[in-house]
Amino acid sequence: MFDLFYKLTGSEIVSGVIISLLPLFLFILPFALFAVLLERKVSAHMQDRLGPMRVGYHGIFQTIADILKLIQKEDIVAKDNDKFLFNLAPIIVFTGSYAAFAVIPFSSYFIGSNINLGIFYIVAITSLAVVGILMAGWASNNKYSLLGSMRSVAQIISYEIPTILVILSIVMITGTMNLNTLSEMQTGYFWNWLIFGGPGLSLTKFLLIPFMFIGFLIIYISTLAEVNRTPFDIPEAESELVSGYHTEYSGMKFAMFFLSEYANMFAVSAIVVALFLGGYQSPVGYLGDLFNAPWLIPIEQFFWFTVKGVSFVFVQMWLRWTLPRLRVDQLMTTSWKYLIPIAFFNLIIIGIITLL
């Protein structure tokens, strides 16, 4: 992709800028617009309501209208806010979630940066959001905001551990941290996906299957907690903390928090998909192979990746409208007493199996 733009423009800087902005305008913004609408529609239909119905057919342009409204809104900064940190926080939070998209392989031809430390980079860079959230809570000079951000930081740090342990077990099996290589390994049909023990037909594959399922569940739960979604949404618990760390934000700064929340939702789904569900690989083979049209394959890969990612985002929404919020102590119990020990045992067992 970079080479293509390099040939077209003849400048490394220009093509670099283009390739770094491409996922934002091609994917994150449309996805956020779509996901906000999907969230509202899913929540509405799960509660036997209709959701937005006025703007366009069944309200499909509702989020565009909302964005237009947010742009026009006054940007309120309260008197006692720490102005510098207050303005910086949404940018940092958004940077953290946007930077994760740099290494996500949308298809074999479209990956921002094909670095060997892919998954490690994601783990590192998504932690940047913690700083932004704490900054937002502190700079707001509001007890609810500060409480929310402190909870959020405690939560994200706790849940990073089971996530990393599961990622570690995957790295042990595959021997690579490169997300593109990881996706390429799981090529072929869906039984080659890592959730079904990875490619090949050996004894280890079948031994791995139950532990991969456990790992999948753990990483799904803990990434859900990392992006502060219900049932782990205690940082913004609207019934107790008004709105957590974005209580004091309005207008486009609030929109940035919102955008980064939805970008994060897709980012963690994408990580789960890339690690366990074959990344951009099709579960049933490609039409491009069938019709002998190689140019079709990247498009299909992009399609499959988006479908898998969005379906996991849908499950996140589904969970949100099913489960009540956890208490702070329950949240910590879930992480430290359940997820982390299980993830550890899972890691050890997978390690032993891979040694076989």
Add this chain to the structure above:
Amino acid sequence: MKEYFGNIFTALYTIFVGMKITFKHLFVPSVTIQYPTVKPQLPERERNRLYVNIDDCIGCDQCARACPVSCITIETVKALPGEDLGKTSNGKKKALWIPSFQIDFAKCCYCQLCVFPCPTECIYMTDVYEFSELERGNLIYNFSTLTLEEKQEKRDNLAKFNAEKEAEKLKAASAPKPEIKKDQQEEK
């Protein structure tokens, strides 16, 4: 240890039960009524905005007296002996002009108490409930059909008639008795 795994099992099991229920509801038809385009079905005897069929009104003032919040104001002018105001739909003879029949819907409490006393059933509840206004004054509805000139004319007519009668009375004070009787009958 048993409790530990029991907890895990219960957590996962209950989550799946909950998810099954919410997923089912995804396909349940919604109960929302799209209000301004689709109006909800109101009950048969709903109480909403009043309407006065002024052609049937005999100006008896019973509704105004029944109103607990005094939102109905009726002004009546007697008809002259020669004038024929016609009959109401249930056969009552009308004897009063009604220059003003005002209902203030800002005050109205929609109790329907004014509807029952009406002898000609000319005041009744309709099914209209969308009549919000930006100015409070616009909520005062005037049901009288007479124009301003007509109202003035009726008032003047009556005043003139009364003045004539007064004059006649003064004249009759010296005249013989039967003539006064005749006058009184006419007045009735």
